[in-house]
Structures are given as C-alpha cells and as structure tokens.
Amino acid sequence: MNSYKFDWNVIDKYFPELIRGLGITLEISLVGMAIALVFGLLLAMGRLSSMRFIRTVANAITQLFRSIPLFVMLFWVYYGLSLKFHILFTEFQAGALALGITGGAYMAEVFRGGLMAVDPGQREAAMAMGISRGTTFSHVIFPQALRVVIPPSVNVYVGLLKGATIVSVIGVSDMIYVAQYVSLQTFTPFELYSVAGIIFVALTVSISGFAWMLERRLGRGRSD
Amino acid sequence: MSNLSGVSSIGEPEFLKLVDVSKTFGSHRVLDKINLTVSEGEVLVIIGPSGSGKSTLLRCINFIAAPDEGEVIFEGHVWKSRISKYNFLANRRYEQKLTALRSEIGMVFQNFNVFPHMTAAQNVMLGLTKVRKQNKDLARKAAVEALTQVGLADKVDQYPDKLSGGQKQRVAIARALALKPKVMLFDEATSSLDPELVNGILEEIRRLAKAGMTMVVVTHEMNFAFQVAHRIVFMDEGRIVEIGTPEEIRKTTEPRTRSFLSAILN
Numbered sequence: 001m002n003s004y005k006f007d008w009n010v011i012d013k014y015f016p017e018l019i020r021g022l023g024i025t026l027e028i029s030l031v032g033m034a035i036a037l038v039f040g041l042l043l044a045m046g047r048l049s050s051m052r053f054i055r056t057v058a059n060a061i062t063q064l065f066r067s068i069p070l071f072v073m074l075f076w077v078y079y080g081l082s083l084k085f086h087i088l089f090t091e092f093q094a095g096a097l098a099l100g101i102t103g104g105a106y107m108a109e110v111f112r113g114g115l116m117a118v119d120p121g122q123r124e125a126a127m128a129m130g131i132s133r134g135t136t137f138s139h140v141i142f143p144q145a146l147r148v149v150i151p152p153s154v155n156v157y158v159g160l161l162k163g164a165t166i167v168s169v170i171g172v173s174d175m176i177y178v179a180q181y182v183s184l185q186t187f188t189p190f191e192l193y194s195v196a197g198i199i200f201v202a203l204t205v206s207i208s209g210f211a212w213m214l215e216r217r218l219g220r221g222r223s224d
Numbered sequence: 225m226s227n228l229s230g231v232s233s234i235g236e237p238e239f240l241k242l243v244d245v246s247k248t249f250g251s252h253r254v255l256d257k258i259n260l261t262v263s264e265g266e267v268l269v270i271i272g273p274s275g276s277g278k279s280t281l282l283r284c285i286n287f288i289a290a291p292d293e294g295e296v297i298f299e300g301h302v303w304k305s306r307i308s309k310y311n312f313l314a315n316r317r318y319e320q321k322l323t324a325l326r327s328e329i330g331m332v333f334q335n336f337n338v339f340p341h342m343t344a345a346q347n348v349m350l351g352l353t354k355v356r357k358q359n360k361d362l363a364r365k366a367a368v369e370a371l372t373q374v375g376l377a378d379k380v381d382q383y384p385d386k387l388s389g390g391q392k393q394r395v396a397i398a399r400a401l402a403l404k405p406k407v408m409l410f411d412e413a414t415s416s417l418d419p420e421l422v423n424g425i426l427e428e429i430r431r432l433a434k435a436g437m438t439m440v441v442v443t444h445e446m447n448f449a450f451q452v453a454h455r456i457v458f459m460d461e462g463r464i465v466e467i468g469t470p471e472e473i474r475k476t477t478e479p480r481t482r483s484f485l486s487a488i489l490n
Contacts, residue, residue, distance in 0.1 A: 051312050124288050125337035125396070129351040129403060130327025133319060139350060143341050 010188045011195050017182065018192070021175035022199060028095050028172060029164040033157050035100025040107025047112050058108070065105035070163045074098040078170045095167035103160045110152045114145035147218045154211040158204050175199070235264035238297070239438060240407060245284050245294035247277075254280045255291070256462040262407070262440060267433045269441045269449040272459035273484060278442040281459070282409050285440065286329045287322050298325060299406075327355045330400030334412040336392040338384045338399070344371055345380045348399045355403060370398040374428060390421030397428055408432060410441040446488050450474065458484065 011018075046058025065073075078094035081087040089097065118141050126136040168177035179196050183189035240262040247255040254277045262268050270278045283289035285296060290305040297303070303325055306318045339347050348367035352358045358366065371380050374394040384392050393413060400408065410429060414422040426448050433439060433452050443449055449456060450470040458465045458473065458481045466478050476482060 050315075053310075054312070119335075119337070121333060121335050121337040122339065124283075125331075125333060125339070126350075127288055128286055128326055128329070128331035128409075129399070130323040130325075130355045131351060132323055132354070133316070135354050139354070140339055144339075147341075 004190065006191060007186070007188050008191055010182065010186050010191055014178070014182050014186075014192070017178050018175055018195065018199070021173060021178035024092075024172060025161070025164050025174040025176075028092060028167060028174065029099060029157070029161045031096040032099025032103055032160050032164065035096065036103030036107045036156065036160065037153075039100060039104030041111050043104060043108035044111030044115060047108065048115060062105050062108045065101055066109075068102070070098060070102050070166055071169070073102050074166060074170060077101070091167070091170045091172045094170060095164070095172050099160050099163060099167075102163070103156055106156045106159070107153065110149055110156060111145070113152070114149035115141060117148045118144045147215070150211060150215050150218065154207060158207060161203065161207075162200065237261070237263045239264040239266075239299065240285070240440075241297040242281075242285070243295050243297065245281070245291045245296065247280055247284060247289065247291050254462050255284065257294070258284075258462075258464060260457065260464065260467075262438060263454075264438055265436045266454045267437075267439045267441065267452055268455055268457060269443060269453035270457045270459060271443070271446070271449055271484070272457075272465075276459040277462040278459055279411050282331075282411050282440060282442055285407075285409060286326045286331060288326075288331070296325075298328070301325075323355070327351075327403060328405055329407045329409060330403060330405035331409040332393070332396050332400055332411065332413045334415045336384075336389070336396045336416075338392050338395050340384050343381050343383055344376060344387070344395045344398075347384075347395050348402045351399065351403050366402055367398075370402040371395070373401070374398045375424075388421065389417045390424050393417065393421075393425050394428065397425075401432075407438045407440070410439065410443070412442055412444065414443070414445060444488075446485070460484070 043058050043062050046054050047062065049055050049058070068076075074095065077098045078089060078091070081089070081094075122140055122144065123136055126140045131140075164174060165176040168174055168180060171177070173181075175196050176193075179189070179192035183192045186192075238261055242258055242260040245255055245258040245260075246253065258277075258281060260268075260281075270281065272278050280289055284291045287296070287303065287305070292305060295302050295304045303322070306314070338344075339350070342350065345364060345367045348370050349360070349363040352363035352366055353360060356363075368377070368380055371377060371394075374397055376391060376394050376398065379387060379391060379395075384395065387395065397413075413429065414425050417425060422445070426445060429439070429441065430448075430452055441449070441452070450473075453470055455467055456470055456473045457467050458478075460480055465480050466473070466476065468476065473481065473485075476485075
C-alpha cells in the first residue's frame with residue numbers, strides 16, 4: 001500500500017508547463033464566460049418577453065441546456081456537429097462553446113433574477129419620459145440588475161473554471177491535460193493533480209475577493 | 225369661498241381627450257368607457273375611493289398601461305392601443321411611436337421612481353440627452369436649473385439614498401419638468417410622504433397650476449383638491465360618477481359622491 005513514493009521534484013521541473021496549461025484553462029473559461037454572458041442575457045430577456053411564444057422557447061432552451069452534463073455537451077459540440085453537420089471547430093473553440101452554452105443556461109437564471117429584482121416603477125418612470133425601450137434597458141434597468149447579478153455570476157464563473165478541466169478529454173492542452181501528460185512519463189499523478197488542485201483553490205479565492213471589491217464599487221452611493 | 229384664487233385661465237378646450245377608454249385586468253374591468261376632456265391650462269383633479277381606477281386612468285393617458293379599447297386624442301393626434309398578440313415587430317414599432325406622446329406628458333409617481341444609481345442631476349439629464357438629444361453640457365445646465373427651481377440647488381450631485389422622500393419627489397418633479405411637457409400627470413404624489421413633507425410637494429404642484437400648466441392630478445388631499453382644481457372628477461368602480469367645479473362637487477346631491485366626501489372630510 002505504501003509503495004507510492006512522493007517525488008515533489010517533478011513540480012519544480014514541470015511548473016512552467018503547468019502554468020502554461022493554467023493559462024489555457026483561464027483563457028478557455030473566460031471565452032466560455034463571455035459567450036455565457038451574451039447567451040444568458042438573451043435567454044433571460046426571452047424568458048421575460050411579453051410574447052408568450054418567445055418565453056416558452058427561451059424557457060425550454062434554458063431547462064434543456066442546464067440539464068445536459070458538460071461532458072456530453074462537449075462531445076456534441078466537438079464530434080456531433082462535425083459528424084452530422086460538417087461544422088468543424090478547433091478543440092479550443094469547441095471547449096469554449098460548450099462551456100458558453102452550459103454557462104449561458106445558468107446565467108439566464110441569474111440575469112432573470114437580477115432583472116426581476118428591479119422595481120417595475122423604474123421602467124414606468126423611464127417610459128413616461130419618452131425614453132425608448134432600448135435606452136430604458138441599457139441605462140435604467142440593466143445597471144440596477146447588474147449589482148444583484150454579480151455575486152451569483154462569480155459562482156457561475158467558478159463553476160465554468162472547474163468545468164474547463166474537462167476539455168482535456170478532447171485534447172485541449174489545459175492544466176489538467178499537462179498534469180496527465182507529464183504524469184504518464186514520470187508516474188507522479190498525485191503530486192501533479194494535487195498542485196493543480198491547490199492552484200485552483202488559490203484562483204477561486206482570488207476571484208471571490210475581486211468580486212467582493214467589484215460589488216462594493218457598484219454599490220457606491222446607495223445603501224438600499 | 226372662491227376656488228379661483230390664483231388659478232390661471234383656460235385655453236384650447238379639447239387639448240387632451242379620452243374617448244371610450246376601457247381597460248380590463250383579467251376579469252376585472254378597471255376602466256369602463258371613460259370619456260373625459262381636458263382643456264389647455266386646466267387643472268383636473270380626480271378623486272375617488274381606492275380601486276376606483278384613478279391611477280389606471282392616469283396611466284392610460286400616456287399608455288404606460290395601454291387601454292384595451294378607446295382612444296386618447298392629444299393636440300389633434302389620435303392614439304389607440306395597437307397591441308398585436310402575434311406581431312412582435314409591429315408592437316415594437318408602435319411602442320417606439322408612443323415615445324413621442326410620452327415625451328410631451330410628464331408624470332410624477334406615488335413612489336417617486338427616481339433612478340437610484342444616478343445622482344439627482346443625472347436623473348434629470350437622462351431624458352434631456354436621450355429624448356431631447358441635448359449634449360451633456362447643455363443638459364447639465366438645464367438639470368441644475370430645474371433642480372434649483374424645486375429647491376434642490378445644493379443636492380444636485382447627491383445620490384437618491386442621501387435624500388428624504390420629499391427631496392426624491394422634487395427630483396422626480398424636476399426630471400419631468402426639465403423636458404418641458406405640455407401636460408403633467410400626478411399619481412398620488414404625496415401618498416408615500418411623511419406628513420410634514422406633504423405640504424412642500426403640494427406647494428410645487430400649486431406653483432405649476434399658477435404657471436398655467438395643464439395637469440391631471442390624482443390625490444387624496446381633499447382640501448388641496450378643492451383649492452387647486454378647475455374641475456373635479458369623482459370616480460367609482462371604473463366609471464366617472466360626476467364631473468364639476470369644486471363648488472358644484474361640494475354641493476352635489478349625487479349620493480355616492482356625497483358619502484365619499486363626508487367619509488373623507490369628517
């Protein structure tokens with residue numbers, strides 16, 4: 001049982017590789033989050049539409065994409081789309097898109113909650129001044145929703161960041177891929193995965209701290 | 225007892241007209257074929273018990289709550305509700321057109337509805353830059369001027385959470401007036417204020433009345449209503465029960481109006 005010998009020297013040796021992998025992980029999760037923000041906002045607006053048809057479709061999409069495991073989503077986007085529709089993505093693109101779609105379904109719920117938290121009187125006041133729907137949304141409703149939306153959005157991002165480790169299965173050379181690849185040669189998976197885990201914890205804590213600062217800044221001038 | 229002290233004269237008789245305006249929420253008919261004419265420069269005060277449809281009537285004038293039936297005629301232009309169940313784009317286009325009507329009609333709400341993420345000045349500037357297409361410097365000047373007129377010269381750069389209810393309502397009034405509307409709608413503008421702040425806001429409305437602003441005012445402040453109104457409308461259960469000068473309403477023999485007034489005034 002105790003025949004496993006720890007060899008932390010591999011960490012020293014391969015640390016630059018791991019960090020390079022971390023760069024890919026961050027990049028793919030950020031691109032995924034950017035897609036999730038746009039997609040999620042559109043879905044949320046759809047779900048709050050006055051048109052019943054749009055509401056129903058947006059609800060169905062949200063429910064569906066939220067229920068599909070990221071792993072399955074990744075396979076569909078990467079293999080499914082190319083086999084069935086000849087839509088070819090690079091590994092990175094497919095990974096980011098899968099993260100974006102799944103994250104978007106989660107963000108739809110977050111945005112919906114944020115938009116609904118804004119007092120309907122705010123929209124009425126803007127309407128009464130003759131301000132267009134678009135401007136009312138961008139200048140009155142959305143900025144107020146944003147403050148409510150930030151903490152849960154950070155949660156979604158942390159989820160995506162950890163979800164991003166799955167993209168190694170289609171060959172994106174992220175941090176987990178590097179850890180896996182190196183440990184196949186050095187036989188030290190425990191050391192490598194543990195360090196990867198510690199890096200993730202450090203990252204998540206920093207992100208939460210950043211979100212806390214952002215929230216305070218946006219809360220400026222208001223105590224309600 | 226004259227109600228005409230300080231009340232300005234009346235111009236164009238059919239400045240704003242509501243024809244057969246009806247509105248239903250679910251199975252409840254909130255407004256039932258309302259016909260009403262407001263003259264230019266007139267102060268029309270709507271009174272009536274809660275749930276009588278006063279606020280909904282006000283909201284139908286600027287289509288914040290679009291009437292289901294009937295039309296609103298303002299300066300000769302006819303506005304009808306054209307909400308299609310299926311044609312999303314047509315709805316959007318009509319909504320866009322309605323902004324023209326709304327930008328001529330100012331509205332002040334019971335709950336102020338000031339924008340909490342903007343300073344007092346920014347609250348006023350938004351309409352000026354986005355609706356009147358003024359540049360920022362000009363809008364800022366006009367905003368400071370409008371805020372000064374309602375006594376908030378020293379609060380221009382404050383966020384609403386640093387303001388009292390009365391001050392928030394003044395921001396809302398300045399915000400509406402800065403757009404130079406032709407009609408002002410007041411929807412129970414003093415109902416959520418602390419008692420000591422009510423008179424200040426009523427004074428602002430009175431000042432506007434003297435300046436000849438056309439106004440439709442929904443209020444529970446009866447003394448104020450009888451002082452400031454050219455005509456008083458009594459509503460009950462979605463209908464106009466009677467319209468008359470304050471003098472006529474005071475002496476009315478209509479039983480519902482009488483019982484409402486005696487309940488409120490005693």
